[in-house]
Amino acid sequence: MFKRIKATETPRVSFSFEGQPIEASTGDTVASALMFSGQTHFRNTPISQSERGPFCMMGVCFECLVEIDGIPNRQACMIPVREGMVVRRQKGAIGVKTE
Numbered sequence: 001m002f003k004r005i006k007a008t009e010t011p012r013v014s015f016s017f018e019g020q021p022i023e024a025s026t027g028d029t030v031a032s033a034l035m036f037s038g039q040t041h042f043r044n045t046p047i048s049q050s051e052r053g054p055f056c057m058m059g060v061c062f063e064c065l066v067e068i069d070g071i072p073n074r075q076a077c078m079i080p081v082r083e084g085m086v087v088r089r090q091k092g093a094i095g096v097k098t099e
Helices: 030-036
Strands: 012-017 020-025 065-068 071-075 086-091
Touching: 012 030, 020 030
Parallel strands: 012 086
Antiparallel strands: 012 020, 065 071, 065 086
């Protein structure tokens, strides 16, 4: 489980992941908020459906792709959380042909 290095008093926001409510600190990215809540499986690969999660946390690897508010292929490590956002796992490569 991921933990904060130092506890801070920041405003909290709520969003959902796969229909479950998640609470995060203002300023957290979607990826960090999900990892703080114990989530490590963000997407499935297009061919083998292997479970994938964040790796680099700086927008280089694209392992943390999720669907946010109905928009696929969003990098969870680059998007700050906001109140009420709806986040879902990405299944395969949405909008990309695999043949």
